[in-house]
Structures are given as structure tokens and as C-alpha cells.
Amino acid sequence: MRSGYTYERTIFEDDSSQDKTDVVIKQFGLKDFNKQILRKATSKLEFYKFDNLQMYFPSLKTMNEFIDSLTQIKVDLRSSKERLGCLMPDDNLEICIKILSQLQSQIKSGYTEYKGTTLFVQSQIKDIVKNKTLQINVDDLSDQEFGVAMSDAKNNNLRLNILNKDWYIYDENYGTSEEKHFIQFINGMMEKLEEEYTEIFLVRNEKLFQLYRFSDGQPLEPDFVLFMKKIESDKHVQYQLFIEPKGSHLLQADKWKEDFLKEIEDKCETQVLAEDTKYKLIGMPFYNEGKKSDFIEAFKNKMGIE
Numbered sequence: 082m083r084s085g086y087t088y089e090r091t092i093f094e095d096d097s098s099q100d101k102t103d104v105v106i107k108q109f110g111l112k113d114f115n116k117q118i119l120r121k122a123t124s125k126l127e128f129y130k131f132d133n134l135q136m137y138f139p140s141l142k143t144m145n146e147f148i149d150s151l152t153q154i155k156v157d158l159r160s161s162k163e164r165l166g167c168l169m170p171d172d173n174l175e176i177c178i179k180i181l182s183q184l185q186s187q188i189k190s191g192y193t194e195y196k197g198t199t200l201f202v203q204s205q206i207k208d209i210v211k212n213k214t215l216q217i218n219v220d221d222l223s224d225q226e227f228g229v230a231m232s233d234a235k236n237n238n239l240r241l242n243i244l245n246k247d248w249y250i251y252d253e254n255y256g257t258s259e260e261k262h263f264i265q266f267i268n269g270m271m272e273k274l275e276e277e278y279t280e281i282f283l284v285r286n287e288k289l290f291q292l293y294r295f296s297d298g299q300p301l302e303p304d305f306v307l308f309m310k311k312i313e314s315d316k317h318v319q320y321q322l323f324i325e326p327k328g329s330h331l332l333q334a335d336k337w338k339e340d341f342l343k344e345i346e347d348k349c350e351t352q353v354l355a356e357d358t359k360y361k362l363i364g365m366p367f368y369n370e371g372k373k374s375d376f377i378e379a380f381k382n383k384m385g386i387e
Contacts, residue, residue, distance in 0.1 A: 112152035122177035197293035226258040259326040262370045278309040327367040
């Protein structure tokens with residue numbers, strides 16, 4: 082929703098009897114109205130049911146969030162100075178309903194319905210993965226790991242010289258502590274993986290590509306993709322695992338991302354460019370250090386390792 086939207090009308094029919102010289106225009110912000118009035122106004126219009134709003138605003142988390150967004154709106158009211166100086170709750174409710182009715186039309190007119198495709202189109206890695214220059218402001222007084230090289234991590238348990246790891250695409254990782262924990266996990270699993278797979282590479286997705294949720298096209302940029310190859314029944318099977326390390330404070334808010342990742346394996350379709358090659362795309366549950374046992378169980382199960 083855009084802020085600063087203005088709506089002008091004569092709100093009181095009985096103002097026609099007023100002296101025209103007494104008619105003025107005064108600007109109000111909906112933030113000046115009681116939020117209970119805003120909530121009541123939305124309840125009067127079927128369009129503003131929360132389930133319906135989520136279709137237009139997929140990132141909307143709660144109705145309170147939407148009500149808060151309405152407080153950014155400003156409205157010009159034209160009436161007598163006396164009347165504008167003593168607006169009653171019913172007057173405010175009428176104003177809000179009129180504004181929401183017009184806003185409804187604007188939301189509908191600017192809405193495009195999207196639906197994600199289940200078809201994954203192949204691209205060569207050399208066309209997708211590029212050298213990246215990152216500009217990150219690091220607070221030396223903070224204990225956060227984001228922006229700190231993994232080879233120089235503040236937490237000794239996260240320190241790793243990635244430059245010596247052929248399986249990691251880039252020379253360094255500057256991610257969050259959760260991402261560094263995940264890389265340490267892969268480093269610890271590498272010996273077992275190499276017993277079953279070849280050409281193992283972990284790619285950090287630094288804004289290289291996005292996936293789109295099948296239901297509505299909502300974009301998702303998975304943090305990592307793990308590539309590996311295995312020979313099964315005279316065919317090369319190319320595995321691609323989409324993985325998101327996630328801090329505990331984001332587990333609930335980003336749950337839709339995890340739900341989408343889990344859909345990929347069963348719903349995806351892939352182009353067949355070579356008869357002797359098969360592609361297996363797998364979306365993994367979130368990697369969270371505090372709940373890593375869930376991820377490890379799923380990972381070992383998908384990879385067929387102990």
C-alpha cells in the first residue's frame with residue numbers, strides 16, 4: 082500500500098444549510114483516529130477479511146499489521162469549521178469506511194495474480210554463478226558473525242579456512258552464525274558424502290537466482306544449493322538440494338518458505354536434455370543450530386547415508 086493517499090469529500094449532508102463562507106478544508110491523519118474505529122471499519126467491508134487481504138499482500142502477517150499501515154493515510158475533510166472541530170466516533174467511522182471503499186478499488190486495479198510453475202528450466206552454472214563483491218558494515222563491538230570472514234570468525238567453533246575446501250565455490254563466507262554452523266556441518270559430513278557421491282559443490286546464493294512458490298509465485302532466494310552426482314542404474318543422477326539456514330527468531334515468520342521447499346521434491350518437473358542424466362531436486366527443512374537434529378535426520382535420509 083502506498084502512503085500519503087488523500088481523499089476529499091463533503092462528509093455531512095446537513096452542511097448545505099451552513100454559511101458557505103464557513104466551509105473549510107482540514108487535513109486529518111488516520112493515525113489520529115482510534116485504532117478500534119479503523120478495525121471496526123474494516124469489519125464492515127467483506128473485502129478486508131484477513132484471508133482475502135493475504136491474497137493481495139502475501140507478506141502480511143497479522144491484521145494488526147494492516148491496521149498499522151492504514152494510519153499512514155491522510156484525508157482532506159471539507160465541512161464547517163465548527164463541525165470539523167468536534168468529530169464524533171460515528172463521523173470517524175463513516176470517514177474510514179468511505180476511504181476503505183475507494184482504497185479497495187485501487188488495490189484491486191493494481192493487483193496481478195501470479196501462479197508459480199512447477200517446471201524447473203536448466204541453466205549452466207557458469208551462466209549463473211558470478212564473482213561477487215560484497216559491501217558489509219561490520220560493528221567491531223558486536224558479537225554477531227554476519228560480515229565476518231569464516232576464516233576469522235569470532236566464535237572459535239565457527240572458524241574454518243574455506244579457501245582450502247574445493248567443495249565450496251567461493252574463497253570465503255561472510256554469512257551469519259547460522260550459515261557458518263551449516264557450513265561446518267557440511268564440512269563434517271564431507272567424508273561420508275564422498276563415499277557415495279562425486280562432484281560435490283556447495284554454492285552460496287548471493288542474489289544469483291530465485292525460486293517462485295508454486296501456489297502464488299512468491300519469490301524465495303534459498304541461501305545455499307548443494308550439488309552432487311551419483312551413478313544409479315547406468316544413469317548419472319544430479320542432485321540439487323536447496324537449503325536455508327534460519328535463526329530461531331525467523332523460524333515462524335518464514336515458515337512459508339520451509340513449506341514451499343518441502344514441496345519441491347514431489348511437485349517439480351525438469352527438462353530432459355540428456356537421456357543418460359536424471360535430475361533430483363530436493364528442498365530441505367530449515368537448518369537451525371538449536372534444532373539441527375531434525376535437519377540432520379532429513380539430510381541423511383535423503384542422501385542415503387548413516
